[in-house]
Every structure is written in structure tokens, then in C-alpha cells.
Amino acid sequence: MLTDSVNPSLSKSIQQLCVRSQNVGYIKIGLTRKPNVHDTKSVIRFIYRFFWYLFSRIKLKSHIFPKALERSEALVTGRYHAVAYAILLKKKFLAIESNTPKITFLLNDVGFDNSRIIEIKEDAKELPFIPDFTKEEIEKLDNFLIMAKKCRENLEKDLLAVVYKNSAYV
Structure with a gap:
């Protein structure tokens, strides 16, 4: 494509x-x-x-x-x-x-x-x-995606903490 x-x-x-x-x-x-x-x-x-x-x-x-x-x-x-x-x-x-x-x-x-x-x-x-991905590239892709998922989860936690801290309902 x-x-x-x-x-x-x-x-x-x-x-x-x-x-x-x-x-x-x-x-x-x-x-x-x-x-x-x-x-x-x-x-x-x-x-x-x-x-x-x-x-x-x-x-x-x-x-x-x-x-x-x-x-x-x-x-x-x-x-x-x-x-x-x-x-x-x-x-x-x-x-x-x-x-x-x-x-x-x-x-x-x-x-x-x-x-x-x-x-x-x-x-x-x-x-x-x-070219297809090499084994090394696949390993790098997997590591990057794991790291990206962790970063996204940490960002979500940080954003929720800010929302709850500034919420009038807490």
C-alpha cells in the first residue's frame, strides 16, 4: 500500500x-x-x-x-x-x-x-x-511497544491524579 x-x-x-x-x-x-x-x-x-x-x-x-x-x-x-x-x-x-x-x-x-x-x-x-523485519528489528519493535504501553499507562495515572486532585467531588 x-x-x-x-x-x-x-x-x-x-x-x-x-x-x-x-x-x-x-x-x-x-x-x-x-x-x-x-x-x-x-x-x-x-x-x-x-x-x-x-x-x-x-x-x-x-x-x-x-x-x-x-x-x-x-x-x-x-x-x-x-x-x-x-x-x-x-x-x-x-x-x-x-x-x-x-x-x-x-x-x-x-x-x-x-x-x-x-x-x-x-x-x-x-x-x-x-524487506521483512530482521530478528533484531522485531526485538526492537517489541521492546518499543512495551515501553510505549508503560508510558501511556503512566500518563493515564498522572492525568487521573491531576483530575482527582482538582476535582470538586473529592
């Missing part, structure tokens, strides 16, 4: 690559084009796409994207949250670094090197090979 990137020209290249490749799904996650404020039709299209984006974003986060990712064999994406889902689901992936280093930082937090970050050129003719 392929997703878009925050870089509009790269998103277009990824989409064209998906069209050239057989049996590859494509999901657009973001809104990449800003309107020409001097063209009324452009502004109307932007507003329509913006509201569609908000609606689809809610659906993607709640059930569509994770289910599509579960059914897919692998993921190539330029989106941070898509990489996060791939890590959570232990789905093999390649990431395309975007306009910020968030993806690199996430992979470093997991303990991965940058070998899962690729560059897709605008004239790419075929999908890159997506």
Missing part, C-alpha cells in the same frame, strides 16, 4: 508510481494544494476538499486506514502517522522523509537505523523492495 507525502510533487510521483504498479493500493491522507485566492472556483474546490479532508481524516484515524494497512502486505509512505500505524501493527514498511525529521526521530526512538527511509525520485518507474 502507498500513501501520499506532505510534499505535493512527491505525492504526485507516488500516485503515478502506484498507477504503474499492479496490485498496489493508494490512500491519500493529506490535503496538499492551496487555493489560488484570485480564482473563485479554486477557492470553492479548496473548501470542498478541506471539508472532505476533515471527514476522511476522522475516518482514516478511526478505522479505514488501520484496516487497510492490516490487509496490506507492506507500506510505503511519506506520512509520520502512517509510519506510526505500521510500527504499531508490526507491518513492514519503507518511509519517505518529509519536510520535517519526525519520521527519522520516530525510527531512532524505536532503535532502527535509517535504512527504512528511502528517497523516491519523481521519475521512479517501480516500487522499491520492502
Whole structure:
């Protein structure tokens, strides 16, 4: 499965690559084009796409994207949250670094090197090979997910303590 990137020209290249490749799904996650404020039709299209984006974003986060990712064999994406889902689901992936280093930082937090970050050129003719996780990567994924779960549980406890401390009902 392929997703878009925050870089509009790269998103277009990824989409064209998906069209050239057989049996590859494509999901657009973001809104990449800003309107020409001097063209009324452009502004109307932007507003329509913006509201569609908000609606689809809610659906993607709640059930569509994770289910599509579960059914897919692998993921190539330029989106941070898509990489996060791939890590959570232990789905093999390649990431395309975007306009910020968030993806690199996430992979470093997991303990991965940058070998899962690729560059897709605008004239790419075929999908890159997506390797399975090595035993070492699987171990790092498992350790990261255990640590993340503990951090989430501690955060929940801390938040509940603050709520109870400041509650008028205590």
C-alpha cells in the first residue's frame, strides 16, 4: 500500500508510481494544494476538499486506514502517522522523509537505523523492495511497544491524579 507525502510533487510521483504498479493500493491522507485566492472556483474546490479532508481524516484515524494497512502486505509512505500505524501493527514498511525529521526521530526512538527511509525520485518507474523485519528489528519493535504501553499507562495515572486532585467531588 502507498500513501501520499506532505510534499505535493512527491505525492504526485507516488500516485503515478502506484498507477504503474499492479496490485498496489493508494490512500491519500493529506490535503496538499492551496487555493489560488484570485480564482473563485479554486477557492470553492479548496473548501470542498478541506471539508472532505476533515471527514476522511476522522475516518482514516478511526478505522479505514488501520484496516487497510492490516490487509496490506507492506507500506510505503511519506506520512509520520502512517509510519506510526505500521510500527504499531508490526507491518513492514519503507518511509519517505518529509519536510520535517519526525519520521527519522520516530525510527531512532524505536532503535532502527535509517535504512527504512528511502528517497523516491519523481521519475521512479517501480516500487522499491520492502524487506521483512530482521530478528533484531522485531526485538526492537517489541521492546518499543512495551515501553510505549508503560508510558501511556503512566500518563493515564498522572492525568487521573491531576483530575482527582482538582476535582470538586473529592
